[in-house]
Amino acid sequence: MNKILFSAVSKKFVMALAGLFLLVFLPVHLGINLMLIKSDPEPFNTAAHFMATFPLVKVVEIVLFLAILVHIIYGIILQIQNWRSRPVRYAVRNKSETSAFSRFVIWTGGAVLIFLVIHFFNFYFIKLGIVEGDPENFYSVAYQLFAIRGYVILYWVCFLILGFHLYHSLQSAFQTLGWSNEFWKPVIRVISLIYAILIPAGFAAIPLIIQFFK
Amino acid sequence: MKLRLKIWRQKNAKTKGAFASYDLDGVSSDMSFLEMLDLLNSRLVSEGKEPVAFDHDCREGICGSCGMYINGYPHGPVPGLTTCHLSMRYFRDGETITIEPWRARPFPVIKDLIVDRSAMDKIQVAGGFISVTAGAAPEANNNLVRKHSSDLAFDSAICIGCGACVAACKNASAMLFVSARVSQYALLPQGRPEAKERVRAMVEEMDRQGFGNCSNTGACEAQCPKQIKLFNIARLNREYYRSY
Numbered sequence: 001m002n003k004i005l006f007s008a009v010s011k012k013f014v015m016a017l018a019g020l021f022l023l024v025f026l027p028v029h030l031g032i033n034l035m036l037i038k039s040d041p042e043p044f045n046t047a048a049h050f051m052a053t054f055p056l057v058k059v060v061e062i063v064l065f066l067a068i069l070v071h072i073i074y075g076i077i078l079q080i081q082n083w084r085s086r087p088v089r090y091a092v093r094n095k096s097e098t099s100a101f102s103r104f105v106i107w108t109g110g111a112v113l114i115f116l117v118i119h120f121f122n123f124y125f126i127k128l129g130i131v132e133g134d135p136e137n138f139y140s141v142a143y144q145l146f147a148i149r150g151y152v153i154l155y156w157v158c159f160l161i162l163g164f165h166l167y168h169s170l171q172s173a174f175q176t177l178g179w180s181n182e183f184w185k186p187v188i189r190v191i192s193l194i195y196a197i198l199i200p201a202g203f204a205a206i207p208l209i210i211q212f213f214k
Numbered sequence: 215m216k217l218r219l220k221i222w223r224q225k226n227a228k229t230k231g232a233f234a235s236y237d238l239d240g241v242s243s244d245m246s247f248l249e250m251l252d253l254l255n256s257r258l259v260s261e262g263k264e265p266v267a268f269d270h271d272c273r274e275g276i277c278g279s280c281g282m283y284i285n286g287y288p289h290g291p292v293p294g295l296t297t298c299h300l301s302m303r304y305f306r307d308g309e310t311i312t313i314e315p316w317r318a319r320p321f322p323v324i325k326d327l328i329v330d331r332s333a334m335d336k337i338q339v340a341g342g343f344i345s346v347t348a349g350a351a352p353e354a355n356n357n358l359v360r361k362h363s364s365d366l367a368f369d370s371a372i373c374i375g376c377g378a379c380v381a382a383c384k385n386a387s388a389m390l391f392v393s394a395r396v397s398q399y400a401l402l403p404q405g406r407p408e409a410k411e412r413v414r415a416m417v418e419e420m421d422r423q424g425f426g427n428c429s430n431t432g433a434c435e436a437q438c439p440k441q442i443k444l445f446n447i448a449r450l451n452r453e454y455y456r457s458y
């Protein structure tokens with residue numbers, strides 16, 4: 001059993017599955033966020049309320065948190081094992097032609113995690129009652145945050161980094177799940193690129209639209 | 215050409231190694247990289263010094279014995295070449311060349327540039343075979359193989375087990391090697407009966423030897439002298455899932 005759950009291939013499988021779930025969740029989140037553009041706070045608040053209360057969403061929420069947790073824990077385990085597998089390092093840095101998005105994926109992941117913590121403090125913990133605020137009016141919370149220039153810049157930087165993370169992740173998940181061959185590999189790369197640009201750009205555009213068109 | 219060589223010298227697995235510098239002139243651009251080292255060694259021997267130990271055998275890119283980490287590249291900076299095939303014309307006169315052994319936890323240094331790669335042999339022994347009853351050669355047309363499959367199987371079977379993929383990988387993962395060995399059998403009907411046990415046994419042995427985990431970075435593919443492709447690893451993953 002241990003062999004199945006913790007073999008080099010299985011660890012990656014778990015990592016990829018959890019990651020894929022998060023990749024599916026992002027467009028949903030973006031869809032709701034796009035309602036922020038409307039000057040009427042109702043649709044957004046209703047959607048947020050629905051996400052917070054609808055029973056089925058509750059189940060998905062648990063899975064989501066499990067996915068985040070598993071993705072992080074497995075990521076850290078894999079990384080530590082990988083560092084340990086070369087105790088004596090090379091004097092000359094490896095110059096092999098590889099993608100920087102892939103080489104630095106653990107760091108882009110770490111940056112995304114930091115943003116996630118900030119994000120939880122701003123929204124999710126209000127809902128849980130850990131942080132003070134009105135859980136029924138996330139619309140105005142978002143507007144208050146987007147009015148802070150420093151926050152918006154941080155927000156953009158985080159989504160740029162998320163884009164880097166996603167570009168590697170989507171391709172990598174396909175490869176790990178075994179869905180790649182000489183024909184599909186370049187196709188998957190293009191799909192990953194499109195995804196990695198569209199999703200972060202969508203999020204990043206919202207504060208910009210609010211600033212300029214309101 | 216005149217070269218400055220910085221070479222990793224280490225007496226044995228137990229002692230600590232260090233770089234030593236050598237100035238070597240009289241190198242011809244027609245020499246292979248190993249011939250250049252032969253020249254250095256003949257000088258060292260005539261000076262009564264210990265020659266640099268390095269692995270080599272066929273010197274024609276087929277045995278997988280040679281291999282060193284040259285200026286940040288396993289097998290040197292030219293894609294698709296083993297160290298023995300690497301020509302000195304790819305280097306400039308006066309260049310400093312840093313030569314290190316493969317570095318990975320499962321590859322302890324034996325001496326200077328020679329590392330112990332028996333971890334890879336153990337993976338091979340764990341599943342890299344088919345069990346057939348020996349006898350007269352079977353009728354060639356009994357087992358029909360699609361041209362495409364046979365081409366892919368051949369492309370992965372040309373892995374020479376040199377370990378450059380491990381040396382290049384930032385995680386010292388052996389996935390490219392194992393994927394080539396699994397693919398070469400998985401793609402052919404003769405390999406199918408034992409496919410499940412094979413992939414599990416080889417992955418298990420790979421883990422036991424302490425190789426790192428693949429992070430789909432592709433340094434292995436970039437450095438493999440036989441240009442084994444990364445999608446073999448996707449096939450290895452598929453084979454592994456299908457075995458359960």
Ligand code: SF4
Nearest residue numbers: 373374376377379438
């Ligand atoms: S996959 Fe390539 S680099 Fe790795 S052992 Fe085989 S031939 Fe060498």
Ligand code: FES
Nearest residue numbers: 271273278280298
């Ligand atoms: S010596 Fe045989 S492959 Fe280089």
